[in-house]
Amino acid sequence: MYSIASPTQARSKKALERFLNVAAELLANNRFEETGISQIAQLAESSVGTFYRLLGDKDMLLYAVHDRFVEQSRAAIDALVAEELGHSTLPLQAQIEGFIQGLIRLFDGSEGLLRALIRRSSADLQFRQRFHQLNAYIGQTFCRIALARPGDLGHPHPEQAADLAAHMLLAGMNYFTMVGSLGVTPREVVPGELSRLICNYLEVAKH
Structure with a gap:
């Protein structure tokens, strides 16, 4: 399993974060493959030597970006579900709708990065397994609220x-991420319509 050592020095931690930010932006703009390590180091305001010391190669950088995305997503989902379940006085329908709409907002603006990572997962088993784990976590969290x-x-x-x-x-979320739309349905109404679709299927009591 891929992994990188977490830097102990504050300066190295900041450099690693800049490398990850640059890589995420390059992935989102479909420029990661064509960008060399020296250019990545320059964009991250660091050095090639620091890149190799912290990451080793571009594959490890790619894995690190993916790992950070998954961990940040899980933390944000935890915060979201804590907020929704904390509102115990709200009707269940409002809690489900709040979770679905919050989940979509969570990934809003990250479509380019998500598309790049999803495409990579089709050819990389470890990427695919990590995405399956994240999807399973989202599904389990949704079930906690719904049940x-x-x-x-x-x-x-x-x-x-x-x-x-x-x-x-x-x-629905994966299709929306890859395609950028759901047919003629306006982007801004997708969260509400998905919520309506799911609540109607579950036959959630209306209060």
């Missing part, structure tokens, strides 16, 4: 329905 009050779900098989709804949500 927090099973009595508010009218579907005859709540657990099964919540699992399928999670897959529907992930499929």
